[in-house]
Amino acid sequence: MNAYARMKFYCDEGRCIECNGCSVACDEAHELPVGISRRKVVTVNDGVPGKEFSLSVACMHCTDAPCEQVCPVHCFYIREDGIVLHDKEICIGCGYCLYACPFGAPQFPQDGAFGTKGVMDKCTMCAGGPEETNSAKERELYGQNRLAEGKVPVCAAMCSTKALLVGDEESVSKIYRERVMARGKGVQSAPYGWDIAYGNK
């Protein structure tokens, strides 16, 4: 077991009602520009009775993050608590992380020279960036640093059905298992994306 908690997101598709509150809250809290969507709600089998379900998706803060592996300028770093962050002053906006990410998390503002891609932006789990904690520069580049203030990431705090869970992976896993057991169905399989993002734990 790790000495530190490993912070993870999980969206319970059985509870998500596609209200997009998480996405809007994220956009507003971090004052994201148009075209950037750190968190998005995706509906699969839209309109098919009995098969439709929704998921709120952002960076999964993978244990063995592919984005961190492919970045040619090594702008990513993984905190001791498992949150995957990056340094925007190093990022060159090549987009390799976008190709490598299985969750479509990296976002690119169209503010480069003549409308080309700018530097990458992604979910920070409301943990800011490498700049001084809660400094104006950190807020400008990465948005709010709610974790430093002892708060939950804004998306999970905003989720009205508590579909979106965040916290130490064991706690998140425990909550999900309890929910499934309460339904009387038992755990049929690992939650979506768990094996890809977090390994077989």
Next chain:
Amino acid sequence: MATSKSAPRRGFWSRNKAYILVLLGFALLTYWYFWLATIADIQYVYRYFLQMLHGNFTGQLVPFDSLTHYQQMEVGLFGPRYDAIAPEVIRAFRERQEILPYVFAVEFTAFLIAFILQGGRKKATVTHPEDKVQVYSLFQRFVILLNILLVLYLFVTGFSITFGNWTGGGLIPRYMRMTHELVGLAWIPIWLIVTIIAFKDLKFFVRPSSRLFGKIFLKGRYTPMKRINYLAFVAFGFILIVSGFLLWYLYPDPKTHAQIIQFKRLMLFMHFMGSAIISFFLFETVYTYFVSVQGYLPAVITGKVPREYLEQLAPDILEEIEGYER
């Protein structure tokens, strides 16, 4: 003056060894890459290409309805078969950063050996430097020099992304990456014009009878290795342009991500391969035109070359120019 008409007929091997050796090299490279080195699912990539011929670019090879609930989630959110091509991007990244310098070193060594075996640079003995012949028109000089500059810039900025561990990122490499995209767009018409004007084999079909023809199309005939260089420029330039344009045009919008990401991964895969292979022919071109023979660059800049230079090093060009003068 010795011309090809009066030259003794050479054997099959002598005439075609450049083609045979390059084809053999390609066969070995293809075998090594696709059957030994790659970790992409080549069967998937092959079937994906076949699917694209039918107009379906999604990369979802089996019907969506036939997937399990879990698989539908994956495909619906992030595109099909993440593990088929994306790991290749990761592997290519590591390989290019760590192994490519060795590949380039081997290529430079090969050209150095060729240079030594050749006995240094070929030089023409010019006794009448004032007797010059116009070889390149203003239009040709402009296009060739612009092509050299743009390719050089694309090479440097492209590899500045690949070798990001050396640049360390930051503002200058970021602007190099941005301008790589824009200069790449500007190179498309230049590549097309060079492809047309450097098609010297057109003379197999059309007789160069007018001065206007000589002002548009480059003069002379290709040797086998120069023809291979030209064909590599056309073929791999085409791959780079198409893949590069699509990578730039298909902007990574979060709303369309799942629909286009697999296609973009494939395009990046093609762009990597095209750039790695064209680099060899780029070095070969630099060696053939700039290193092994003295006087090419001044000729392209001024457009004029001493007549004795052509007599000794490029008699086919002089023969064609004299054909216009008759």
